[in-house]
Amino acid sequence: MTLFEKQIHIIFNFKERLRVMGPLLQHQPHKLYYFTAIIKDPNQKEIHLSYFNQNCSELEQKLPNLEIFSKEIDYTDYFKIIQELSKIIKRERQENSNSKIFINISTGSHITTLASIEASKLWNCNIYYASSTEYRPYDEEFDHNGEIRVQTPLIFPIQKPKEKYIRILQLIEKMIEERDIQKDYNSSDHKFVYKKELILKLFETSLLALQKNNKNTRKRLASQYMKSQKYLQPMDKELKVIKISKEKRNKKIRLTDKGKNLLEIFRYHF
Secondary structure, eight states, X not given: OOTTTTOEEEEEOOSOHHXXXXXXXXXXXXXXXXXXXXXXXXXXXXXXXXXXXXXXXXXXXXXXXXXXXXXXXXXXXXXXXXXXXXXXXXXXXXXXXXOOEEXXXXXXXXXXXXXXXXXXXXXXXXXXEEEEEEXXXXXXXXXXXXXXXXXXXXXXXXXXXXXXXXXXHHHHHHHHHHHHHHHTOOSGGGOOEEHHHHHHHHHHTTSSOOSSOOSSHHHHHHHHHHHHXXXXXXXXXXXXXXXXXXXXXXXXXXXXXXXXXXHHHTTTTO
């Protein structure tokens, strides 16, 4: 089995064509996702678009069976990049659970590289870095020539949050949004959900369940509270993705900035 045996590549457009094209022509994937930079300012243009057109023409000629999917993306938007990578990885693995997905981290921007590395850790895909035997950093073009070398950096795993925590965060977000719609709140101070309402919803939606459903309402509610604490407490005290208020009655739960960021990263994955 070769490094890229019948698999999917994800690349970000860049002017150094050899680093974009070299790995594709050497290892010939059967599907390619090709991102180009989105330009928000109408007075600017994608200066590397000509390279994209040249590359696609060459790929169509040399790899006629290659499926190419192109899309614009903001090279500076970390969360949007990781969301798009997440959607691709999820879709491809739904089609084929054995899919091996490779991301070229030697092109694009620093932010696309960071997002790609994190995506590889979170969703167990592969990254590679393409360099050449004749790199000339002292030239104006910083050009790569000679033979392309493909390296796979060593990536240390990260502790991915449990899916249950993400699901609970998503429920909190949904309940806050519904509360906003009903009462038309704009102030961030009102972006909360009552803890007692969340606990009821956790069991109504079957996110959490009791081993035995006590017929005594008071005992059942007490059991639900204790079960929910096993998740809400670490989400507050350890993960710090939610903040539970200090009131003795009618406690409120708010999403922290870390919780909001986590939701953005996993927006399309679960």
